[in-house]
Amino acid sequence: MREIEYDLIVEKVKEICMDANYNEPDDVIERMKEFIKKEESDVAKNILNVLIENYRIAKEEKIPVCQDTGFAFFIVEVGEDVKIKNGRIRDAIFEGVRKGYKEGYLRKSIVNDPVFLRKNTGDNTPPVIHFEPVQGDRIKIKFAPKGGGSENMSEVRMLVPSDGVEGIKRFVIERVQKSGGNPCPPVIVGVGIGGTFDYVAYLAKKALFRKIGEHNPDERYAKLEDELLDEINKLGVGPMGLGGRTTALAVHIEYFPCHIASMPVAVNMQCHAARHKEIEI
Amino acid sequence: MIKIKSPLDEGTIKVLKAGDFVLLSGIIYTGRDAAHKRFIEIINKGEKLSFDIKNSVIYYVGPTPPKPGYVIGSCGPTTSYRMDKYTPKLLEIGLKGMIGKGERNKDVIDAIVKYRGVYFTAIGGAGAFISKCVKKADVIAFEDLGPEAVMRLEVEDFPLIVTIDANGNDFSKIGIEKYRRV
Numbered sequence: 001m002r003e004i005e006y007d008l009i010v011e012k013v014k015e016i017c018m019d020a021n022y023n024e025p026d027d028v029i030e031r032m033k034e035f036i037k038k039e040e041s042d043v044a045k046n047i048l049n050v051l052i053e054n055y056r057i058a059k060e061e062k063i064p065v066c067q068d069t070g071f072a073f074f075i076v077e078v079g080e081d082v083k084i085k086n087g088r089i090r091d092a093i094f095e096g097v098r099k100g101y102k103e104g105y106l107r108k109s110i111v112n113d114p115v116f117l118r119k120n121t122g123d124n125t126p127p128v129i130h131f132e133p134v135q136g137d138r139i140k141i142k143f144a145p146k147g148g149g150s151e152n153m154s155e156v157r158m159l160v161p162s163d164g165v166e167g168i169k170r171f172v173i174e175r176v177q178k179s180g181g182n183p184c185p186p187v188i189v190g191v192g193i194g195g196t197f198d199y200v201a202y203l204a205k206k207a208l209f210r211k212i213g214e215h216n217p218d219e220r221y222a223k224l225e226d227e228l229l230d231e232i233n234k235l236g237v238g239p240m241g242l243g244g245r246t247t248a249l250a251v252h253i254e255y256f257p258c259h260i261a262s263m264p265v266a267v268n269m270q271c272h273a274a275r276h277k278e279i280e281i
Numbered sequence: 282m283i284k285i286k287s288p289l290d291e292g293t294i295k296v297l298k299a300g301d302f303v304l305l306s307g308i309i310y311t312g313r314d315a316a317h318k319r320f321i322e323i324i325n326k327g328e329k330l331s332f333d334i335k336n337s338v339i340y341y342v343g344p345t346p347p348k349p350g351y352v353i354g355s356c357g358p359t360t361s362y363r364m365d366k367y368t369p370k371l372l373e374i375g376l377k378g379m380i381g382k383g384e385r386n387k388d389v390i391d392a393i394v395k396y397r398g399v400y401f402t403a404i405g406g407a408g409a410f411i412s413k414c415v416k417k418a419d420v421i422a423f424e425d426l427g428p429e430a431v432m433r434l435e436v437e438d439f440p441l442i443v444t445i446d447a448n449g450n451d452f453s454k455i456g457i458e459k460y461r462r463v
Contacts, residue, residue, distance in 0.1 A: 041460060043300070043442065047404055050440070054410035058355070064345050067355040067408040067428075105354055107345040107428050118315070120427040149360045149382075149405070181453055182360045182383035184405035236461035240382060240402055242442060243456020273406040 002079075002137035004281055006087030009139070012279055013096020016143045017072065018104035020277035021064045024055035027212040028249065028274050032186065035246045044244030048186075051239075051272060066273040069106035070145030072097045072127035075206065081137040089139070090129065098123040109148065130202065142209055144276040150183035150269040156201050159263040168193065168265050169228060175267040176232050176248065181241020184271035188212070189232065189251045192266040194258035204268035207252035209276055216253050225251045239272075249274075284438070288336035289377040294397050297443045299450035303401070304438040309338040309380070311432040313359050316423055317367040324370060331422035331431065334371065338378035343428035344418075345408070353418040353434070355408030358382040361400070365389050372396040384453050385445060393445050400445035402453075414439040 029052060036048050058065040074093060084092070101108055101124040110125065111118040134140075155175055159167050172191055179187075192203025215222035228251040238244025249272065258264065285293050287307035297303070310332050312320065323330055341361055345354030361381030368379065369392035377398050382405040385393075393400060403411060417435035424430050444452045 041456070043302075043456065046302070050404050050407050050410055054404075054407040057413070058409040061409070063348060063351075063409050063412070064355040065409060066406045067343060067345050067357050068359070069345060069355075105346045105348045107343060107354070109343075109428065120429075122427065152360070180384050180457070181402070181405070182362065184382065231463070234462040236457045236459065238456060238460055240405055240442075241384065241453050241457065242402060242444070243453075243458075243460045245460060271406055 001081055001083045003083050003085045004139060005085050006092050008281065009084070009089060009092035010095045010099065012281055013093050013141065013143070014100040014103065016141065016277045016279055017097060017100025017106065017145070020143055020275045021069050021104065021106055021145055022062050023059050023275070024065050025274060025276065028272065029055055031212045031249045032272070035186070035249065039245050041238055041244035043242050044239045044246055047239040047242070048246065064106060065275060066147065066271070067107055068109065068147040068149065069101070070147050071110065071151070072124055073144045073146045073205070074127055074129040075132065075142040075209070076129060077132045077134045077140040079134055079136040079138045082139055093127060093129055094125050097125050097127050139281045140278060141281070142276065142278040144208065147271055147273065150187065150271040153179035153183040153269040154204070154267055156197065156264065156266045158197065159265050160261070161263050163263060165224065169231070171265055172228055172267055173231055173235070175269070177235050177237065179269060180237060183269040184273065185237055185241060186239055186246045186249045186272050188270040188274050189228070189248050190268035190270060191251060191253045192255070192268070193253060193263070194256040195264060197264060199256065200264040200266040201268065203254040203256055204266035207254040208268060208270045208274065209278070210252045212250045221253045221255060225253050287338040287378065289338060289399070290336065291397065294377065294399055294447050297399050297446050299443055299446045299452035299455060301443040303441050303443060305338070305401070305441055306437045306439070307435070309340050309434050309436055311342050311344070311434060312339045313341050313343050313429055314363055315426050315429040316431050317364050319423060321367050321370060324374065332433065335375035336377045337375070338380060339371070339376060340403070340434065341379070341381035351412070353412050353415045356412050356415060357408035358403040358405050361385055368392065372398050380441060390445055390449050390451065394447065394449040397447045399443060399447060401441035402444040403439070403441055411439065
């Protein structure tokens with residue numbers, strides 16, 4: 001058994017909350033620069049150049065890339081040979097979020113009750129945490145501050161086997177088209193296919209953690225990612241939905257076995273401020 | 282690039298065309314979901330808002346807290362359609378301009394034409410960049426709402442794109458149509 005101090009986890013979580021919000025991932029910036037060259041609209045080019053300048057300012061001054069510093073979303077892989085000393089891992093993550101959002105001057109965007117009171121919790125808790133037990137004596141913490149604008153444009157649809165690849169394509173493309181400028185395009189489109197009603201949405205979100213330029217290891221799904229990206233960028237939506245060739249920077253698919261009656265599909269939209277970070281303890 | 286001032290006057294409204302890039306300077310007010318709900322409750326009770334809405338511009342934003350030494354934190358636009366339900370009433374009583382991102386519904390476009398207003402897009406996700414245009418920021422109402430409180434902002438050369446002009450031209454539709462290849 002390897003012992004890991006509660007306080008160390010708090011500190012690490014605090015740091016990634018801040019780091020992720022100040023630093024746009026390099027792979028996203030690189031893809032954007034690559035796509036500016038192909039962009040036909042001057043308005044679009046102008047917007048993309050402002051975004052690149054924005055990432056530079058945020059990184060240099062350690063201020064958030066976007067004012068929506070998100071719902072704190074975590075995937076935590078906990079090694080079976082790890083014991084947390086002086087506390088519980090769940091509490092440590094809550095505490096890290098509380099500290100990170102306060103000390104990092106991040107926005108507190110969570111209300112306590114979705115319908116009636118809607119009172120801000122004041123410290124951006126609770127986070128959403130998915131724990132996955134893994135072999136070994138390490139803890140891997142993956143964090144993404146998920147913005148509300150792009151999350152609102154996401155959808156789960158229970159397709160059936162006869163809908164096939166064409167049905168999936170229609171749904172994903174329609175979802176991006178209907179979203180227009182709302183999710184802050186250029187977007188990254190996370191797609192989950194298979195599993196159950198709840199699990200397919202998790203797959204779509206998990207897909208957003210993948211580095212741009214990396215495909216699904218299964219070449220049939222990788223091909224589908226390319227085809228979807230190509231067709232989405234023919235929609236004309238463009239940066240901020242004001243027209244252009246650059247609507248999506250990437251499409252990432254994650255799949256899972258599913259029931260003989262079903263073919264669930266989820267689309268999790270991610271704005272261009274595709275912030276995420278992971279650390280291993 | 283057209284330079285304009287807020288509060289807006291009819292002379293300015295008249296020249297703005299969907300698709301124009303503008304730099305806005307002057308006084309604007311922040312307000313998003315929760316603040317809009319309260320604006321309408323106040324108006325329906327026949328009470329006064331905490332700022333003069335006549336010819337004013339509302340910016341849909343909930344900034345991050347400022348770091349020490351900063352006027353404001355990151356402050357890019359939030360998605361506008363969530364304010365659609367409340368907007369026609371505000372235009373009716375004198376609001377002239379709105380700054381946000383994304384499309385507006387037909388009721389809002391009709392009200393923009395009827396009351397001669399304008400809808401601007403600010404660059405979403407450029408919160409750090411936009412914060413440099415804000416010279417002064419004061420909370421003037423609903424402090425209890427935290428990031429959703431209403432602020433009075435003094436801005437200089439805030440870059441915007443005219444998206445719906447007073448004639449009801451919608452640049453999001455025009456732009457997308459132009460680059461559609463399907």
